[in-house]
């Protein structure tokens with residue numbers, strides 16, 4: 001497994017370091033093709049990073065932001081990853097960015113996934129930056145152990161898409177980008193904080209079973225070597 005480890009003394013230092021690296025990725029994409037794409041995670045970890053990134057000087061009107069995964073709940077639901085994004089990233093200079101939600105009001109979650117897939121595929125691939133998180137069960141994006149579509153989600157032969165996922169540990173049904181849509185991002189980061197997550201990472205690095213810990217797909221099979229950002 002190949003990866004770059006970036007260990008910081010504190011969470012604020014990590015937020016600053018990761019935000020600066022993302023700015024570099026977005027600037028490089030804008031310089032190269034006139035626009036940039038980034039997919040970020042939800043959960044509790046990214047808040048401080050979002051706050052720092054939102055204030056950075058980027059040509060935000062040329063940036064499209066989406067989520068690597070989402071709960072199938074409307075954007076005003078307290079558990080919505082989109083709400084986290086709106087509250088902590090889409091403000092200040094970053095408010096000028098275009099946002100591509102994964103959640104859509106549709107007849108079914110499958111219909112919502114199809115709409116999100118079409119919109120995302122229109123952006124072009126690969127993503128310029130993907131920032132992943134990780135749960136204590138070894139899930140990343142919505143690749144949950146025991147997920148009903150886990151095998152399909154981790155199959156690199158699957159065309160890039162947004163797909164559905166249900167799992168015991170997931171709470172609500174989920175929408176998630178497939179591994180094929182994330183693994184080759186120009187900048188691929190895993191952002192984790194705390195001793196417990198570090199222990200989960202160490203366990204993931206010590207084994208191979210992706211069904212047990214789906215994060216192993218990212219660590220072991222991504223086309224882009226992941227950059228791991230960690231602080232105690």
Ligand SMILES: O=C1O[C@H](COP(=O)(O)O)[C@@H](O)[C@H](O)[C@H]1O
Nearest residue numbers: 041042043044045069133134135
């Ligand atoms: O369910 C989710 O959890 C993971 C990890 O979240 P955290 O609260 O432990 O930081 C997150 O990466 C993912 O996007 C989210 O949907």
